[in-house]
Amino acid sequence: MAITSSSAIDMVEYCGEDELHVLAVDDSLIDRKLMETLLKKSAIKVTTAENGQRALEYLGLGGCENHDPALTSSGVKVNLIITDYSMPGMTGYELLKKIKESSTVKEIPVVIVSSENIPTRINQCLEEGAQEFILKPLQQSDVKNLRCQMMKINKSCSGRLYLGR
């Protein structure tokens, strides 16, 4: 099945049962490229989105009138969502809230990344249910750590990480 990719989303066409898959959200092209390469180097499949709205659409939460069926990703599993905090439009925090409010995708762990080390911001995100808060730039050691966490979660609640009805 050919999936047309918009300029904002790089689609993963097929996700193997055991392959880890991350949705990475960041308005910075450099940081998207970085995250993608870091994750791929750890054998993790990556889908990137350039803003919160695109991320929500990918997760099936877009709520747009002209929702393109080709972008619906039923059956695709997302093990983790990594999102930048500071993004124009919808911040990573706002995206986190929307994910946690949704009955369909709230089980998917969300990691917030930020260039700023602001304790109130960190607490706010953790209280809203973020799995972790990591300072940018992301390192290989961070990815290894996240990989471990994903494997653990994968074992315990695999079924609840799938998108679609």
Place this chain on the structure above:
Amino acid sequence: MDVNQMERRLVDYTASLFREGLLDDQFTQLQQLQDESNPDFVVEVVSVFFEDSERLLNDLGRTLDQQIVDFKKVHDHVHQLKGSSSSIGAQRVKNGCIAFRNFCEEHNIEGCLKCLQQVKQEYFLVKNKLESLFRLEQQILAAGGSIPMME
């Protein structure tokens, strides 16, 4: 100059950029992510950095030139530049942005203009150095040598 000499020159040149604080450990991280499956990773990412930065620096000049300066815009541009320079390891550009942001928060136009000049200088310096570095790498590869992996 034979290939071995070129390779040594590359190592020394790269080391000098770190010593002078132009690059930090994040650049090494980028180099470590480059491999056979992704052989042009560093050049690709740095090229995006060059494009982004020049656009941001121009936007900053224009924004600060307005009758009434929109400091939120200035802040956003500087934030972006700080982020991308941090992501590729352009340490002095990043530090320049931190100082810039402080003046921006104070709504200090003079301070901002001075910082813009400073950041521009640092940017063009690191751009120049990185372009030389990439040229050296190309010469080595063309002569049949290989790029030494950074520790």
